[in-house]
Amino acid sequence: MEPMAILAIFVLSVFVGFEVVSKVSSTLHTPLMSGANAIHGVILVGAIIVADHSKTNLELGLSVAAIVLATINMVGGFVVTDRMLEMFKGNKK
């Protein structure tokens, strides 16, 4: 990909990232952190790609480990965030 295009994506994403969370109340700091944490679990995509590329047993072993860790990060992250937020729902009324 074009380096300039990548730089543009990066810079714009930084501003979007700043903007979307700028008004969060302290009540939601923990779930927001946990949700953002789950989102970077999308490194799972990268782990699958490198597992597919793997040519040696060492590479395959390391990428299998990466897939396990990334899955824990992604799925565990979304589940635990949902559990936290489930409790907020009850007291809205």
Added chain:
Amino acid sequence: MSRTLYDLIGLAAGVAFILALKGLSHPKTARRGNLIGAIGATMATLVVFLYANEKSSLPLNNLGWILGAIAVGLVVGVPAARKVQMTQMPQLVALFNGVGGGAAALVAIVEYLNLGAAATTAEVVFTVFTVIVGCVSFSGSVITFMKLQELMTTRPVIFPAGRFIIAATLISVIGVGGWVVNSLGTTPLLILAGLSLLFGILFVLPVGGADVPIVISLLNAFTGLTVAASGYVLDSTLLIIAGTLVGASGTILTRKMAEAMGRSLFGTLFGAFTAKAQDAAGAAEERPVRSGSPDDVAILLNYARRVVIVPGFGLAVAQAQHTVRELADLMISKGIDVAYGIHPVAGRMPGHMNVLLAEANVPYEQLLEMDEVNPTFGQTDVAIVIGANDVVNPAAQTTPGCPIYGMPILEVNQAANIIFLKRSMRPGFAGIENELLYDPKTMLLFGDAKASLTKVVSALKAL
């Protein structure tokens, strides 16, 4: 699947992540936001299995290994997330963040081994960045986990010449990083990973227990950036977008958390090296305190017009959320004005106490944030501090140089009477003596928070 369709789905997942973060910033939309994020992540994962290009054909190589590894991840991750006690949730988040950082570092190492001499300088630079930051995030998160789980001391760990050792480690990490970029090789990369892991440990050890959440948030932002860097190496726009979003929003969140605690980020990370020696607490322990019985507490409450409950982590540990609500309901039925004063960092993480009280169905309107409740302590007859200590410690306002100096506190010292429910005279998580315990208007009720509250409830009912 064509590259265009693959990229479009990747873009849709990126948009889902933006909507997720936006949703998570508002109480009403938070749960939906999280769900949108999960759908985006699932979509992004599924399309990888359906897309072939010049580098990979379908079905993917090592498909059995890939699916098996995902299954293992599910079997470990889902029950952990489902069964964790809400009190232990901060350390679970730390751990999930750490394994994410570890995964990013492993991905970078594999891609580096795979590309070999074919890697461009830019790819190697980004790989080096991912390995360093991913390893720091991994080992740093493990240390934060151990501190929160109290597997090790929660106090800052300071060793002789600590800051020089840390600086030297950082310099060698950067040096070895340059070496990897200059002369490609597996050995330098592994040395780099080892040094980075060491740096992550050294970097978190001096942070005091109360500041650990800020560090978790910072490491979370770090992991986001490593994911973005992997996206460059793997030619995945989605990873660049998702990683950058987390990196940017995580940075803002870290700053907001630090602000809520009245700390500068720099002070959090390096405060242990610059703080002046604390006052010796040894002499203070011998001073007399006024301890009361559950009946004394009940009488005091019975004649109060306004009571503010200040819950802390001790309440959560004792699982006393439900009992405290029972006490509050009883007082309200007697016509007493009851509110909860919630410190932004009550519990172990910002917002943690709100989660715990919500679990006990405490009405949302009764939960007052610090700025709302502080001006009312002057008209409060009784402040009940349950298992909290540092967040009401006046030393934060009066003792420059103490580890929590400058942290905004709940000013319970303004109330006419103060009741502390405590297990012992042990200082709080930050390890500082609390002068308020010796105040003449303070009454201490020792014991497990839940047992004590149950006794107070029955004594109050009998009146």
